[in-house]
Amino acid sequence: MTPLTYIRASDRADALARVGTDGRFLGGGTNLVDLLRQNVEQASALVDISRLDGAIREIEGGGLLIDASVKNAALAAHPIVRSRYPVLARALLAGASAQIRNMATVGGNILQRTRCMYFYDADGARCNKRQPGAGCDALDGFNRYHAILGASDQCVATHPSDMCVALAMLDAVVHLSGPAGERQVPLMDFHVLPGDMPQIETVLKPGELITGIELPPPSDAIANSEYRKVRDRSSYAFALISVAGGLSLANGQVTQIRIALGGVAAKPWRASRAEHALLGRAPTPDAFLAAIREELVDAQPLSGNAFKIGLVERTTVAVLTALAGANA
Amino acid sequence: MICVNGIEISPPDDARVSLLDLLREHLHLTGTKKGCDQGACGACTVLLDGDRVLACLTLAAQAEGRDVRTIEGLSGESDDLHPLQRAFVEHDGLQCGYCTPGQICSAIAMAEELRRGDPSYVTHDLAAGPPVATRAEIRERMSGNLCRCGAHNGIVEAIEAMLAETAA
Known part of the structure; x- marks a missing residue:
């Protein structure tokens, strides 16, 4: 880690004023401190925003506004999140360990970097994300954890967040504040696919800060929602794949459907094609399978992750069948 | 400071x-x-x-x-072991001991999380009241502490003993 200055921001305006061009905002540090120590990232200053207001409040219209510095553990334990947004509570609890959830902030979770081991290996591996134009050692390397959707010949890394998969499924909105003022970006538009510039991961502008996340009012499909994560061991591991699903039925037909996938792409993947295919259909396992297969038509597996296609299919069918309950 | x-x-x-x-x-x-x-x-x-x-x-x-x-x-002013340290000794919650300080600090905080009703990934009903401290709950909540000697069974037993002692 190169020498740096530590600044504790007194409020949001203070943080924005002091971050400068080479500074970084510091939340829980569970990813950034590690990246700095491994020399994957460099910063001249860290502006600590982890002690800024961390409120969770209901807003007009019935949604929820979550400050960016709220800890993952606090959000997962919040009574409103547990009762009205179960998919989000479960996704948060699926991520990392209790210690890390106590440290990690909501804003930092959204901005965490891929766990591709070639990205982390600053001394020994080629990575277009870390060093544009260097090449990608994951393409022909150990790519069991890598993407099957939306990747490019420059980068096949996945986004590691569980929380973001639930936020994508919920149509959450990211609140931003920066030198040019405040703006809001749907979570689904916040992360970008790698294309020819895998070093660009989000639409965040220089000096811009995530200030909060807005959840929509709960609907029937959000109230009846679940998150299932499949990993190499039963706890404290990143997802091979994950599925966030929400479903509501009336008269034996699907009236609302929400599906998002994790561990398959450089961003949380909203399975819009599958959702479209299921609206108005009877909620049967066969229909669920046909729909998710339609979503995966463009999947391009690598040498080590073709199993993800079948795994996404089976997990999606299992989640939706469970949500359909006795009606499936 | x-x-x-x-x-x-x-x-x-x-x-x-x-x-x-x-x-x-x-x-x-x-x-x-x-x-x-x-x-x-x-x-x-x-x-x-x-x-x-x-x-x-x-x-x-x-x-x-x-x-x-x-x-x-953990033991404050006295030289006495914390109840969980005693339980680790009684239930063979360690072999080499390297992970033990982390396990014990982690479990003490975990007991407080359980007491205030925080859910875990394996809690069936997230909206219900305080979860029951089953072995599955303890294992999930302690998954952030690895033991390379494989003393996890003894660790879970020690934590169960502490929780029982506190509840008594």
Whole structure:
């Protein structure tokens, strides 16, 4: 880690004023401190925003506004999140360990970097994300954890967040504040696919800060929602794949459907094609399978992750069948 | 200042110093262990204002104005072992002992999380009241602490014994 200055921001305006061009905002540090120590990232200053207001409040219209510095553990334990947004509570609890959830902030979770081991290996591996134009050692390397959707010949890394998969499924909105003022970006538009510039991961502008996340009012499909994560061991591991699903039925037909996938792409993947295919259909396992297969038509597996296609299919069918309950 | 086991400590001049290195290298409180130094093993778990955190990924500067408790500070003024330390001895919750300080700090905070009703990934009904401390719940909640000797069964038994003692 190169020498740096530590600044504790007194409020949001203070943080924005002091971050400068080479500074970084510091939340829980569970990813950034590690990246700095491994020399994957460099910063001249860290502006600590982890002690800024961390409120969770209901807003007009019935949604929820979550400050960016709220800890993952606090959000997962919040009574409103547990009762009205179960998919989000479960996704948060699926991520990392209790210690890390106590440290990690909501804003930092959204901005965490891929766990591709070639990205982390600053001394020994080629990575277009870390060093544009260097090449990608994951393409022909150990790519069991890598993407099957939306990747490019420059980068096949996945986004590691569980929380973001639930936020994508919920149509959450990211609140931003920066030198040019405040703006809001749907979570689904916040992360970008790698294309020819895998070093660009989000639409965040220089000096811009995530200030909060807005959840929509709960609907029937959000109230009846679940998150299932499949990993190499039963706890404290990143997802091979994950599925966030929400479903509501009336008269034996699907009236609302929400599906998002994790561990398959450089961003949380909203399975819009599958959702479209299921609206108005009877909620049967066969229909669920046909729909998710339609979503995966463009999947391009690598040498080590073709199993993800079948795994996404089976997990999606299992989640939706469970949500359909006795009606499936 | 940082309050470490009740004693006020100045934060280090170099902002890069982790809370773990402050404890071990500057204060010579070597009970807290450095395993992976990248947030994967839990050996460096300490209590920060009562919550369990990883000292390796916490910058010491971030602990300014806060209360840090390590394995050395669990028994307070007396030399007696903490009830969970006694339970670890009775239930063979260790072999080499390297992960033990982290396991014990972690489990003490976990008991408080259970008491206030925080759910875990394996809690069936997230909206229901306080979860029951089954073995499955304890194992999931302790998954951030690895034991390479494989003493996990004894660790879970020791924690169960402590929870039973506290409830009694």
